[in-house]
Amino acid sequence: MNNETEKKIQQLQLIEQNLQNVSMQKQAFQMQLMENENASGELSKTKKDAYKIVGTIMISANKENLEKELKEQRDVLDLRIKSLEKQEKIFKEKAEEIQKEVMKEIK
Secondary structure: HHHHHHHHHHHHHHHHHHHHHHHHHHHHHHEEEEEEHHHHHHHHOOOEEEEEEEEOOEEOOOOOEEEHHHHHHHHHHHHHHHHHHHHHHHHHHHHHHHHHHHHHOOO
């Protein structure tokens, strides 16, 4: 195996690490999005006072303001997830390309 092939293999390993990091970040944002959607669902069911946690305390909050906050958070999370999906796609394509090159050189 020549030096260039070894560099490509190292590059492939780095891309796969980056892909794994992006995937973990995306999964974390998806979990936050699910929590946000659950909170929105519970908030829409309530007819009584609404509360939110700030730091270590729970305070009373205006239901409409909470709904607006949750929607804004949901929009931000959606945007982050879409951005990570684009990065994921780019990394996968680059990894496949390098993998094909390495396989050609090994044969």
